[in-house]
Amino acid sequence: MIYTKTLETEKTRLQKKLKNLGIAAIAMMLIGLTSCESVLPQNVSDLNIYQPSTLRLIKNNPIQTKDGIYTPQTDEVWHSDARYRRLEREVYTDSEK
Secondary structure, three states: HHHHHHHHHHHHHHHHHHHHHHHHHHHHHHHHHHOOOOOOOHHHHHOOOOOOOOOEEEEOOOEEOOOOOEOOOOOEEEEEEHHHHHHHHHHHHHHOO
């Protein structure tokens, strides 16, 4: 009988300890998650970098690039990715008609 009571009190003590550890773990997690929050000092719209929709290069006019000097052999028109994709969609939808 004494042994059974000892087991019950030990079980109760361990349950309380586990409960306290669980609460502590949850509290630490919440503190960690909320303390990492930060506000960006700049507006997201300020992060946009200007990119022309087209770039027109003149024949035999050297252009300095990051990789060196490029000299177009003919007059060239380079399209931005957004403009190229828009033109590609227009051509594709027109060809379906």
